[in-house]
Amino acid sequence: MINLYDCIQAKENIADFIHETPILHSSQLSEICGNEMYFKAEHLQKTGSFKIRGATNKVLRAVKEGATFVTAASSGNHGQAVAYIARQLDVPATIVVPVDANESKQNAIRAYGGNIEKCGTTSAERLPRAKELAAKHNGIFIPPYDDPLVMAGQGTIGLEIVDQLEDTDAIVVPIGGGGLLSGILTAIKQKNPKVKVIGVEPEIANDTFLSLKNGMITSIPATTTIADGLRTNQPGDMTFPILQKYLDDLVLVSEEEIKLAQSFVLERMKQLIEPSSAVTVAAAMSKKLDIQNKNVVCVLSGGNVDVRTLRS
Structure with missing residues (x-):
């Protein structure tokens, strides 16, 4: 397992390449939720998501050890992050995306300097190809x-939160594969x-919920949740033990609750997430956190939205 020192070292490693994102506050959401509601604004991070933090820490080590080429398998935030930091370090990057990848996401990867290769429609097809390319070059x-x-x-997001808001009582974190949550935990x-950490998953993408309930990694079929960044079918082998050890609670939210929250943040806070x-x-708006009159920080993990689908 990783430890606190690893996170502190990562913070030093990546400091020159990322933003220390602000913490926002909403009086209206505080009143609705019954807590003082704060928001860690990773949607304002470079490349539009938290993914740049982990990608930078990993690519820096790879280059230090002599790598002259990096790959990733992602059509979304991770692919953009790897492409961006690779260009900053003057290392070529190829991002393997599905054949039906959204054109706007492909354009974003290209804009950050990444080359694109299309392969299949599932991660089971893309991952081996990305690893094959890495080994070949x-x-x-x-x-x-x-x-x-x-x-x-x-x-490093967790370290920043407690430095920026010393009296934090709880941190609420999205769960996909568990990298973000395990690092913050x-x-x-x-x-x-003493700070409570709560994970949140879509009801129809509840692989971590089921895994924790079953006491073992449990897979689910492919999901169509609107939260496309959380469409993993199981938690990671490395992330899951950390969730088991430290996680205080995990709650599920419906597709309608997600849409309502996204709209509310856009309309009232003027933030596109x-x-x-x-x-x-x-999770906070639907009163699922089982917390009252506390300082709660919700991690806003990214803001890369396809504006053509935003209305729907």
């Missing part, structure tokens, strides 16, 4: 979440274990 494959350096990089529980970010706000 003296490169390194950059996993999206199940990697110690990636997890430690995401954990490690940083928080080893620095200030993606549905995967909105799950944390949805």
Whole structure:
């Protein structure tokens, strides 16, 4: 498992490449939720999501160890993050995306300097191809979440939160593969274990919920949740033990609750966040956090929204 020192080291490693994102506050949401509601604004991060933290920590190590090429398998935030940091370090990057990848996402990867290769429609097809390319070109494959350096990089968010808001009572975090949550859990529980950490998952993408309930990693079929960044079918082998050890609670939110939260944040806070970010706000608005009169920080994990689908 990673530890607090890994997260502290990652913070030092990536400091010159990322933003220390602000914490926002909403009086109206505080009144609705019955808590003082704060929001860690990773949607304002470079490349539009938290993914740049873990990707930077991993790619920096890869380059230090002699890698001259990196790959990733992602059509979304992770692919954009790897492409961006690779260009900053003057290392070529190829991002393997599905054949039906959204054109706007492909354009974003290209804009950050990444080359694109299309392969299949599932991660089971893309992952082997990305690893094959890395091996062929003296490169390194950059996993999206199940990697110690990636997890430690995401954990820097937890360090920033408790530095920015010393009297934090609870942190609410989205769950996909668990890289973000496991990193924040490690940083928080080893620095200030009194802070409660709560995970949030879509009801129709509840692989972590089922895994924790069953006491073992449990897979689910492919999901169509609007929170597309959380469409993993099981938690990671490395992330899951950390969730088991430290997680205080896990709640599920419906598709309608996610849509309502995303709309509310856009209309009232004037912040454009993606549905995967909105799950944390949805959990608070629907009174599922089992917390009252506390200082609660919701992690807004990203803001990369396809504006053509925003209205629907």
